[in-house]
Amino acid sequence: MEHIVIIGNGISGITAARHIRKLSNKRITVISSESDFFFSRTALMYVYMGHMKFEHIQPYENWFWKKNNINLVRGFVSHVDVKNKQLTIDKIHKINYDKLIIATGSKPNKFGWLGQDLDGVTGMYHKQDLENLEKHSNRCESAVIVGGGLIGIELAEMLLSRGKKVTFLVREDSFWNGVLPKEESEMINRHIREHHINLRLATNLKEILPDENGQVKAIVTDKDETIPCQVVGLTAGVTPNVEFLKNSGIELGRGVKVNRYLETSIKDVYALGDCAEQLEPVGDRRPIEAVWYTGRMMGETVAQTICGKPTQYKPGHWFNSAKFLDIEYQTYGWVWAQPKENEDQYYWEHADGKKCVRLVYDKKSREFLGINIFGIRMRHAFFDKALTEQWTVDRVISSLKDANFDPEFFKSYESAIQRVFLANA
Amino acid sequence: MKSTEHKSLSIANPNPPIDSIQKIALALGFLGLFILLLSLFxxxxxxxPIFLALSILSVFIGIFLYARQMYLNQPEGIKNNGxxxxxFTNRGSWAWVLGVVLTAFYVVLYWYPEYLGLGKGKPNTGVIVLFDPLSYFLKNQAASEWFxxxxxxxxxxxxxxxxxxxKYRHNKYQIVRTISVMFFQLGFAFLLPEMLLRFNQPFNDFKNMWPLNYYFFDEWHLKELLNHGSFGLFMLIFGLAMIFIISPILTYFYGKRWYCSWVCGCGGLAETAGDSFRHLSNKKVSAWKFERWMIHGVLVFSMIMTIAVIFTFLSKNPKLSIITRDQFVWGISxxxxxxxxxxxxxxxxQFDKDTRYTIFSLGVIIVGAILINHFSGSKNILFFQSYKLREWYAFFIGAAFSGVVGVGFYPLLGNRVWCRFGCPMAAILGLQQRLFSRxxxxxNGGQCISCGNCSTYCEMGIDVRSYAQKGENIVRASCVGCGVCSAVCPRGVLKLENKSTIGRINSDAVLLGNDVDLLTLIKAQKQ
Incomplete structure (x- = not known):
């Protein structure tokens, strides 16, 4: 029986394993050095915040894996020998594979800051980061977070929930404005401050200072300010976690290079999820997509290929979502921070400053290209259809009521949005 | 280098210990309880009258003020930190203490009301007599332990x-729903029935339906209604209409939530006082299996008990009855x-496990009814007396399960143990919700990140995530439609809806996001 070995038990690796199991009775082994069982990485924050226990963020009960004959191995793959199709785990155990799936995800970026490895400095990516944060939590009164992205604001929310004073260093002059247009970004700036987070825009980290025990004592910014703190969160993006493949012969760029079939340069070796780097990116997508659902979709795709139905990774229209403290965010299609040449935009913001909608469309054809939604829930299926069928922005606006996904009795804003749109048209 | 410590000090601690208003609120609340305790001893x-008013108002103002201070001082949003x-909310020592106190209270209330001061022939004392002023004011009678x-x-x-x-002031569904349960408790379950007594009418909680109201078909209750002229008859007809007309129609359009989380008193207590414990419900698949056995078992028990009770009533009161017992049993069958x-x-x-369990349960009831008819004399049904069956039901289901376990174990097993495992009403509404409802x-497409907030905060122990992460609609008999899964979802994935029944159960759904060919392929492979 063919032996499929998957390195990494995150959403990509586990989705691949589950779908291969659905389609075949191949032997499946999943190796992880991080945890015994699959858990939702995006939910780690809620464990620290006390919304859930760790067991709650495991989507399957522990008996699930044995019942579905998916063999779980805890260990660190230290070497991949593609010639003999053999892995070395924890430098001792050897394990052979027929097909190998690399799904090792990412690791937090560190840019060589002075003091970046001190006791009390942490990323927020792995289960071990959570444990590390918990370890320093009692000692921590103040924390500094470095890096204004999605993980940064989540870490801020986490620390805030435990009553820590949080200072948030953001390199850009407005939060996440490489992705968010000005108004949205400023809305989140305001919301961050409303939560008593000390937001420092256009500020970089220069150095982390230790106390006499080698623990974090303070940080120094590039403006030579010293901010006392006991915990430093480094959340300046992530990089594919592929160092262990350096001498394997598998072609690497920033991540593992893969073609549309998610095949690497070596036969019978595939790569998925955060650690995969597309040789030719799909549409406007980035070559490396560190997003939950793309990992899931790659898992579904590779399972088809491995089970005899070669299938290309073809993600549909871009979408994503996040939550910035109390403000929910959804996006469908492409909305760039700076509009492109051919694009026009239409922006509506509620008077409370916590809800807004931005629609992007083509100037000439008026084709709907994308939407940002803050503080209102809308239907994925609606926008997926509108994008596939290339609706005009006018049609999207006029049928916006069908898109609403807010709970019953919620005030609806479609008519307000429509009114302002018509006034501007 | 300039220090910026003064700046970080200017930031208010977002989680301060309780403030002075909350301290006053706590003092008031416990003062109110202390008065009750004094009267108990x-x-x-x-x-x-003054002490009673002081006690009730102190408790109410204490709760109100404390919560107001706690939530209105924070931005709107989900408040599940910690x-x-x-x-207290994770089965710690205070949870245990509260569980023991509540359980003890229910045991005393049901079986030893004399410890509360019930006189049993002699004048009442203790905490019961403290409530006399209010009782006289409302219905011109002395208070009882039930008052x-x-x-x-x-x-x-x-x-x-x-x-x-x-807590949920950002969520209008939660606000409207909560006002509804507060209204139905205060108006329909408390004030109206007490006022009816004042006007010499039978005590009647119009929203309390059979079989949750298991005494509805009891001999004494039927006689009481039939002896109260046209108003009594109206109550009887309204009760029957609730069971056979109003409830099925509302459940068809809105699901069982119209009752369980909008109207019902048990549900009302669970949603309000029990809210702090909703996450303690068991989400394991094994708990779901147990739930199916329990709920169908209780349903069969309550049906057969009722059939036996009505059967006995018809045997003993042929004059009061419109139909004979034979007609009744064959009619039911x-x-x-x-x-x-x-x-x-x-x-x-779509013959799934739920449907098979349902059909099996209904079959058992039919067989039970026919056996009753066949083997029963005028007093005995199936070799024992019907009032015995009724007594056991009242003891095990009506008191021990719904009160002692159902509320007493809130801090340990969660706030909906009774509704999930023991309520025959929830069972019937659930069967209909599963099979005939909109x-x-x-x-919402592919937005689910499998975080698990929905499952964790589902008071009915439904593993909501297991559906959401597959893109499947959640159509479950036990769902009471409280809407908290939707509220706590950080990605806007869940929405309670009443829509066409076509495509409602989409167990072959696949997640949106992939290109169309792969979606079609996966769909085809699933079938």
């Missing part, structure tokens, strides 16, 4: 209802057979 309080880190219980129960729903509204036939006919394409929880 038969301290002869002078001027009872739920699993605090002992005391009713007041405290209503106080809990209204007080903690406000707490719930402050034919009615249930028609239901089974409809189920088989309409649902044969209600479902819709999932």
């Amino acid at each position: 038969n301290v002869d309080l002078p001027n009872k 739920v699993w880190l605090k002992g 005391v219980y009713g007041v405290l129960y209503t106080l809990a729903i209204v007080g903690f209802g406000f707490k719930f509204i402050f 034919i009615f249930l057979s028609v239901v089974i036939a409809l189920l088989v006919f309409y649902k044969k394409s 209600f479902r929880i819709t999932t």
Whole structure:
């Protein structure tokens, strides 16, 4: 029986394993050095915040894996020998594979800051980061977070929930404005401050200072300010976690290079999820997509290929979502921070400053290209259809009521949005 | 280098210990409880109306003020910080203490009301006599242990209802729903029935339906209604209409939530006072299996008990009855057979475990009814007396399960143990919700990140995530439609909806996001 070995038990690796199991009775082994069982990485924050226990963020009960004959191995793959199709785990155990799936995800970026490895400095990516944060939590009164992205604001929310004073260093002059247009970004700036987070825009980290025990004592910014703190969160993006493949012969760029079939340069070796780097990116997508659902979709795709139905990774229209403290965010299609040449935009913001909608469309054809939604829930299926069928922005606006996904009795804003749109048209 | 410490000090601590208003609120709340405790130990309080009012108002204002201070000082949003880190909400020592106190209270209330001061022939004392002023004011009668219980129960729903509204003030569904349970408790379960007594009418909680109201078909109750002229007859007809007309129609359009989380008193207490414990429900698949056995078992028990009780009533009161006992038993059997036939006919394409359990349960009831008819004399049914069966039901289901376990174990097993495992009403509404209703929880394409907030905060122990992460609608018999899964979802994935029944159960759904060919392929492989 063919032996499929998957390195990494995150959403990509586990989705691949589950779908291969659905389609075949191949032997499946999943190796992880991080945890015994699959858990939702995006939910780690809620464990620290006390919304859930760790067991709650495991989507399957522990008996699930044995019942579905998916063999779980805890260990660190230290070497991949593609010639003999053999892995070395924890430098001792050897394990052979027929097909190998690399799904090792990412690791937090560190840019060589002075003091970046001190006791009390942490990323927020792995289960071990959570444990590390918990370890320093009692000692921590103040924390500094470095890096204004999605993980940064989540870490801020986490620390805030435990009553820590949080200072948030953001390199850009407005939060996440490489992705968010000005108004949205400023809305989140305001919301961050409303939560008593000390937001420092256009500020970089220069150095982390230790106390006499080698623990974090303070940080120094590039403006030579010293901010006392006991915990430093480094959340300046992530990089594919592929160092262990350096001498394997598998072609690497920033991540593992893969073609549309998610095949690497070596036969019978595939790569998925955060650690995969597309040789030719799909549409406007980035070559490396560190997003939950793309990992899931790659898992579904590779399972088809491995089970005899070669299938290309073809993600549909871009979408994503996040939550910035109390403000929910959804996006469908492409909305760039700076509009492109051919694009026009239409922006509506509620008077409370916590809800807004931005629609992007083509100037000439008026084709709907994308939407940002803050503080209102809308239907994925609606926008997926509108994008596939290339609706005009006018049609999207006029049928916006069908898109609403807010709970019953919620005030609806479609008519307000429509009114302002018509006034501007 | 300039220090910026002064700046970080200017930032208010977002989680301060309780403030002075909350301290006053706590003092007031416990003062109110202390007055109750004093009266329980038969301290002869002078001027009872004042002490009673002081006690009730202190408790209410205490809860109201505390919650108001706690939630209105924070931005709107989900407030689950630290739920699993605090002992009180994670089965710690305070949770245990509260569980023991509540359980003890229910044991005393049901079986030893004399400890509360019930006189049993002699004048009442203790905490019961403290409530006399209010009781006389409302119905011109002395208070009983049930009056005391009713007041405290209503106080809990209204007080903690406000707490719930402050907590979810960003969510209009939660606000409207909570106002509804507060209204039905205060108006329909408490004030109206007490007023009816004042006007010499039978005590009647119009919203309390059979079989949750298991005494509805009891001999004494039927006689009481029939002896109260046209108003009594109206109550009887309204009760029957609730069961056979109003409830099926509402459940068809809105799901069982119209009752369980909008109207019902048990549900009302669970949603308000029990909200702090909703996450303690068991989400394991094994718990779901147990739930199916329990709920169908209780359903069969309550049906057969009722059939036996009505059977006995018809045997003993042929003059009061419109139908004979033979007609009754055969009528029931034919009615249930028609239901089974409809189920088989309409649902044969989606015959799942739920449907099989349902059909099996209905079959058992039919057999039970026929056996009763065949083997029963005028007093005995199936070799024992019907009032014995009724007594056992009242003991095990009506008191031990719904009260002692159902509420007493809130801090340990979660707030909906009774509704999930023991309520025959929830069972019937659930069967209909599963099979004939427009209600479902819709999932939003591919946005689910499997975080688990929905499952964790589902008071009914439904593993909501297991559906959401597959893009499947949630159509479950047990769902009471509280809407909290939707509220706590950080990605806007869940929405409670009443829509066409076509495509409502989409167990072959696949997640949106992939290009169309792969979606079609996966769909084809699933079938």
